[in-house]
Amino acid sequence: MESLSHRSDLPWVCMGDYNEIMHAKEKEGGGVRLEGQMRAFWEVINKCQLRDLGYIGSDYTWSRKLWSRGWVRKRLDRALVSLSWVGAFPAARLFYAATSVSDHCILVLKETSYQRKRRHGPKVWSFESMWLEDARASNEWDIDKLGQWFLLDDKDAILGIPLSSTSTSDRLVWAENKSGKFTVKSAYTLVLDEQKGSGLGHCSNGMARRKLWKAIWKLHLLQKIKLFAWKAGRDILASKENLAKRKITPDGVCEFCGDAVETIGHTLWFCDHAKEVWRNSKFALPFEISATWKFLDVLKALLRCEHLRPRLLELFIATCWGIWKNRNELRAGGKGKAGRSILRNASLLVEEYRVANEPKT
Structure with missing residues (x-):
């Protein structure tokens, strides 16, 4: 299942008997199921980027009387779905129907008009x-x-x-106002600023910006990497600079090098952590990145060179995503990866996606 998940981005659903539970509460009777025994199941589901659809019916799909241990009941059968599948079939529900010919329930997946409050089991995306x-x-x-x-x-x-x-307690904050409160004036100012634009990052006009984004969304990259590029281009990644603006951290100084404010540009290009990755790269950018450039400035410059260096833009974005992902892993207490490993993984992602999506002859 893990191997299949990396071959296509199409919506998919995997339904049936997995012979494993996800949580201790999915079992009644018998011995206690240890967390370590369930962890492998969680990890595969996460790697496949799937989620439990939930169910309507009994809390258990399998039952059997095990002599001295009495009756044991488990939820072994389920439907695992991708986010794109949920988006394509938002009204789909999984029903558990009892049967006398098997110790498992019958699974019935169909679109319904049931209200969400009548649905049991784990919620999707909550x-x-x-x-x-x-x-x-x-x-x-x-x-x-x-x-x-x-x-x-x-x-x-x-x-x-x-x-x-x-x-x-958490509260809603409007980032375009120092007080954190939404006002019509601040929204109006924001719209005017976007229309005027400033520098390459905002593009000189709406048509140029739309053309740039259209080219980015058409790149042969995984959707999650294009989503990263979109967030970086909009300057809404959770960099320390952005977190400090929202009063989440006391300051915006990079905690890895301590030399500068952790902007998106610093994170991806100028921090020592990022420089290690680019030093190990086999390609050289056909220009020098200025300290004042935004993420979109670099993408626009790379797009101009695309006819000379095919796939350079895709490899660059995938490498930036790898740097960002590795940085978050380190921040969360993980071991992280060496620069050469990050670059190799980025190259493999680009190549594997290209091969998987090549027209069949």
Whole structure:
């Protein structure tokens, strides 16, 4: 299943008997199922970027009387779906139907008009407020719960967000106003600034910007990497500079080198951590990146050179994504990867995606 997940970005659903449970509460009777025995199942689901669709019906899909241990019931059968599948079939529901010819329930997947409140089992794409309460109490994210409920990239992004030491409640903040409160005036100013543009990053006019984004979305890259490019281009990645603006961290200084403010440009190009990766690269950019350039400035310059160096733009974005991902892993206490390894993984991602999506002859 893990091998199949990397061959295509098409929506998919995997349904049937997995002969394993995800949580201890999915079993009744018999011995206790240890967390370590379930962890391998979680890891495969996360690597495949799938999620449990949930169910309507009994809490258990399999039951059997095991002599001295009595009746044992488990939820072994389920439907695992990709995010794109949920988007394509938002009204789909999985029903558990009892049968007398098997010790497993019958699985029935169909589109319905059931209201969400009548649906049982794990919710898809939800965030439980109690997780945040637990995190506030210990001042640490619950890594196991994040791994169970979020995609791997989402989990890394969440772990990269520092928790406040004051244990204050969350609130909505409008980033375009110093007070954090939304005003029509601040929104109007924001629109005017976007229309005027400033530098290459915002493009001189709307048509040029649309042309640039259209070219980026057409690149032969995984959707998650293009989404990263979109966030970097909009300057909305969770860099320390952006976190400091929102009062999440006390300052925006890079915690890896301590030499400068951790802007997106510093993170991806000028930090010693990033420089190690680019030093190991086999290609040289056909220009020098200025300290004042934004992410879109670099992409626009690379796009001009695309006819001379095919796939350079794709490899550059994939490498930047690898640097960002590795940085978040280090920030969350992980081991991280060497620069050569990050570059090699980026090259493999680009090549594997190209091969998988080549027209069949």
